Amino acid sequence: MLLKLTGGRIFDPAHDLNDVVRDIYIRDGRIVDKPADGRIDEEIDVRGKVIMAGAIDMHTHIGGGKVNIARTMLPEDHAQAVYERTELLRSGTGHAAPSTLTTGYRYAEMGYTAGFEPAVLPINARQAHMEMHDTPIIDKGGYVMLGSDDFLLRMMAANSDQEAINNYVAWTINHAQAVGLKVVNPGGISAFKFNQRKLDLDEKNEFYGVTPRDILHRLSRAVQEIGVPHPLHVHGCNLGVPGNMQTTLDTIQGAEGVPMHLTHIQFHSYGTEGDFKFSSGAAEIAEAINKHKNITVDVGQILFGQTVTASGDNMRQFAGAPHAHPNKWVCMDIECEAGCGVVPFKYKDQSYVNALQWMIGLETFLMVDDPWRIFLTTDHPNGAPFTSYPHLIKLLMDKSFRNDMLSTLHPEAQKATHLASLDREYSLYEIAIMTRAGAAKLVGLADRGHLGIGAAADITVYTDNSDREKMFEKPDYVFKDGQMVVRNGQVIKITWGTTHVVKPEYDVSIEKPLQQYFDKFHTLKMSNFKISNDEIIDDGRGSLTIQPLHKGGRL
């Protein structure tokens, strides 16, 4: 079966194609060369349409314990967003924390073909994969979380060599079936268990004497040395704290040139100026990002309305709990490994702080020069649900729309921003970089995010529309692995995406201390901790795609 998409305007930044008219040929789920015999089985006329690879959300909380706590906790939020069963689709619910089936359908309907869960606790990875397994159409994967786990902190306190830490990181990525490594409030989640209420970059964990800076240094090196393409994914110290921009600048400086991805940077870009002692640090942060080519960021844009914040950072979530809306929240300590906090939140446009958060996110988007190093996220659902992406794209692409919105916000906040004077409007090509080519490169997906020969045929076709929100919320067609899954913004076929993983090599000698650790301190056996490939394949619907390692990897 050979399918031809004829005459579309191609936006494929991985191949420097910016609005170039080309035909695309698809066979067996892949993009192929024009057939030598010219035989086409089916042709779709897409002349004048905008063609991009399927979009990739490189940071979205779609699976795992804290997301499911959020779901169970918020029946009133679901009741406002119920989805009936159809002949084709399962029923579902959810605005801020949608059910897995609804999540897959909504992503596909917006032209997204992959989403990556950024906070997979090793001990909860099995659950994260179960939930992602029940998320249709899109590909998925997870970044496994270390940095407050006692095994690592014990190694660091004992001054283990980097080789041993590399081994542990590689072992964990393998057996949690992950595609990258995440750290959340490095060492801080552990510190909270010892009743420390904050942990600055150079402050010591009371028990281990280890600082967040040490942890970032060790883990970012490990990721680089074992050849995992995705740089260490960092949720830094002091999330949400006024003045945390200095911590962020120090973190960037402290990376010492090693690749590092700073996630939801908006929440880490706050100054303390002005009457409210809360100001934008976006300009300084953007300048630092522009200067340090080893740094990538995603924004974690906030948008106004009800949502829920779900994070591994229970130290900061506990501090934020008095702001819960509605007034209910959960914090957990988890298995000498991690924690989580779930706090519902309503961002209000007439709140000075919330309005400024909105502005800081947009300032960051507009002041970071290189679209290959900044990514479009709302840190779903923490800043806003992922379904608001088309609206966010419009804010980036349409200055007058942006400034109209700005003029309705808290008046004091408006005085505290230069946003209105920023003229930049993102182009379609830049959107394609941020949400496709750049995201695939960042996550380390060799065969996704581009439209080259041999790529997976994950393709989104839009009708050009100067109202970018309308354009991006309802693509004409979405193809997943060559199959048309969406037509006119409606799901027409259910497929089940693959799970992307990396398999860095490790020396099996690491299992000796791990075995002792599990036997002595844990309530689970090491053998039962490991997630087999069969568990990902599960009932036959799942599959595993092993992505290549970078040079420097020993495989």
Next chain:
Amino acid sequence: MTENSTATVWHEVASPFCGIASDDLTIEVNGNNVKVLENGDAVTRPGFETPISDIQPRINGKEVTLEQAVSHIAELLINSKQPLIAGLGTDLNGARAAMALADKTGATIDSYYSPAAFRNILVLQDTGYMTTTLTEVRNRVDVLLVVGTDIESTFPRFFERMVWNKESMFGQEIESREIIYLGKKPSGDASTSPNGKKAQVIACDNVDLPEVVSVLRALLKGKQIQAETVAGLAVSELQALAEKLKAAKYSVVTWSAGQLDFDHAEATIQNVCEMIKEINATTRSNGLPLGGKEGDTTVNAVASWQSGYPMRTTFNRRFPDYDPFLNDGRRILADGESDVVIWVSSFNTAVTPPESSASTIVLGRSGMQFKSEPEVYIPVGVPGIDHEGRTFRTDSVVSVPLRKLRDSGLPSVFEVLSAVEQAL
């Protein structure tokens, strides 16, 4: 059972029969006979060792093939005005299949263990909580407050595994751990320390817990209490307990909602949970709800991620519709609001469907005895014995893989319910 050359010994086997899901069991399998060799207890031994008796499905007491049973179920569902899928003692994939079938048939879904589970879920949905997990308890607990629960009667190995372990990761003197029972007295000595230190007991009746817990919370908040006694307890005794919780570095307050069997126990659990939050203003303290055996945690987790809601959800309007009171399976059956019930109980032969006017279909563990024969009975395999599976522990964070230990040929709940869905 006699030893012979065909016996297989399995190590590091996880138990789905208890909410703490101990995974250090050694099990011997000889044909269809299963024997727990090491680390068994009063819950896991019968769980694993209950023999297989019947293997053939029945319709109205007459043996039929699995295909006949499946098409009979499909027929009943097609003609049903309001099906109920209940019991739900099953694993991950059984729960998935049940959710898919409920969605397709407009069924209501509820678990046998919901009356207990909802005492906690209602708190989560109203005010939330701070909780911890088993490995944290094992390494950090310094004061364990047990509220209204005789832990060892339902979690026989809790103290051995979580409290009286040999060593804490943080250099804590294990013997210094303090155990305090508030409410029920322990039924045995599991809570006694290795050196013989007995747990402190502040005894009261369960029905007095609402009042006692309210006073304890008030004392922790520094409120003045005029009364000198509450439910027969000296307020000074509760004051001393409050001081201990304030002085503790990592206290854990535990309860088993299944044992807090009094009206509106959720309000008392909520008071406990709010008290824990308040203790955290100055030191660390966490809740540890104990429960979750036989798929209890699993079915609520799967229902939540697939529909947004835990158990007690109906699909009769073609979308998930949650109501923790109206969709109570027991109430529905008692009030005759369902005409077909699919009762799933693959772990426990004693968990049988209540008498009702509904046509009853049972997917049950082999050996189940009925007061009145159900319309359809299919003996199904036990997850973790007859087929692979996964189950969640009480903390709803850790899930364990369950292994296939023998080849009994019994179908899984997933296989049966998926076949029913296909047959519709």
